[in-house]
Amino acid sequence: MSLVLGIETSCDETGAGLVRDGVLLGEGLASSADEHARFGGVVPEVAARAHVSAVTPMVRAAVEAAGVSLSDIDAVAVTAGPGLSPALHVGVAAAKAYAAALEVPLYGVHHLAGHAAVDVLGHGPLPDRCVCLIVSGGHTSLLALGDLARDPVEHLGDTVDDAAGEAFDKVARLLGLPYPGGPSVSRAALDGDPAAIAFPRPMTGPRDAAFGFSFSGLKTAVARHVEAAQDAGRAVPVPDVAASFQMAVVDVLVRKALRACAERGADTLLMVGGVAANRVLRTEMERACAGAGITLRVPVPRLCTDNGAMIAALGDLLVRDGVEPAGLGGTAVPTVPLTGATITFPPATGEAAEFPLPVVPHAAAGSIIAP
Known part of the structure; x- marks a missing residue:
């Protein structure tokens, strides 16, 4: 059984995880959210510097928590996209260095597929077919999933503008609440009435895309x-504003997710991403799924947000399924659609030239793979 190291640096969390045969053995997670709070959002260059540090x-924390050594690692997986370009490049460069120094295969993986894979750590293998709702700061999508390691991902619908998490951040600023907006709005909503204000439920009309999303108008x-x-x-x-806004978002997500399950004949709904940690969303989705006879799978809240465990979990699936790894050439892909679990690194040219391939021999690997 292979031990897989996962590295995640797509936004403002620096994550490392170690997974073997579907079991999370150790992880380390650092966040630079406090450094971005005064800007009201993530600054890519600030995030990249935090990742470098x-x-x-x-990685050391994950190794120590797992009680293993770096030499025990059999493969490395890294978020190759999508995400903030400077942030992604740090993670990809580090992953290449570990893979080259340890002489193990490297997998470039899709960030959103990692969110789906992380549920395996808590609930075991995914069913052969299921509907997945990804709801995060940058993405809101309904997907049809098969074998996550090998099958193509089918997009049932995506957001046409603001993602749900982005809308939470913008509404928090409107209400004078601190960044990040999701937890701030949720805390404020605890003392409010979700029925106090009749905010619209966007993209739920008879002529709207059945599985599409749009939260910009709700923010407006x-x-x-x-x-x-x-x-x-x-x-x-x-x-009251916070509670009513939150319920409007939740109502749309619940309606569309259950409709997708019904139309696809799916008896399992997987809900992942940072917004899946929202207490009201989890409660309302559980209630609706129970009434419809649908099994709801949601990772524990700490694994909903960006982390290294999810990338290690996806890498573990790829290794066990015998998927061909990526080479050490190329670079990150900041904008890439979710069509499958893996991402083929493009040639390292142009913008990526400042992040050269770190082919480091064991004896010179010092700062990157320090024990």
């Missing part, structure tokens, strides 16, 4: 409500 300590509706209160000299009812 954190990637080696996080919140902005207009806030502006109206301010123009009238009234205090903005932050808890």
Whole structure:
């Protein structure tokens, strides 16, 4: 059984995980969210510098937690895209260095496929066919999944503008709540009435795409409500606005996910991504799935957000399924659609030239693979 190291640096979390045969043995996770808070969002260059500082300590933390040594690692998997270009390049460069120094195969994997794979660590193998709802800061999609390691991923629908998590961040700014917006809005909503304000349920009309999403208009509706209160000299009812907005997002996600399961004849719904950690969404989706006779699979909250365990879990699936690894050439792919679990590295030219291939012999691997 192979021990797989996973490295994740697509945004503001630096993650490393070690998985063997579907079991998470150790992980390390660092976040630079506090460094971005004053900007109200993630600054790519700031994130990249944080990854440079954190990637080696996080790998070391995962190795120590697993009680193994670097020499025990049999393969390396890394998020090759999508994500912030400077951030991705740090992770890919580090993964290449580990793979070259340890003389093990390297897998470039899709970030969103990693989100789907992480559920295996808690609930075992995925069914042969299921519907997957990915809901995060940058992505909101409904997918039809088969064998995650080998089968193509079928997109049933995607967001046409803001993702759900992005809408949470923007609404948090409108309400004067701190970044990141998801937890801030959820906390404020605890004291509010989700039925207080009749915000729209976007993309749910009879002529709208059945499985498409759009949250930009909902964000604008919140902005207009806030502006109206301010123009009238009234205090903005932050808890009620937060609760009503949150319920509007949840309602749309639940409706469309269950419709996708019904139309596809799927008896399992997999819900993943950072927004899947939202308590109200989890509660409402559980209630709806139970009523429809659908099995709901959701990772534990700490594995919903970006982490190295999810990349190691996907790498573990690929290794066990005998999927061909990537070579050590090429670079990250910041914008890449989800069509399958793996990403073929393009040639390292142009923008990526500043991130040369770190082919490092064992004796010179010092800072990257320090024990």
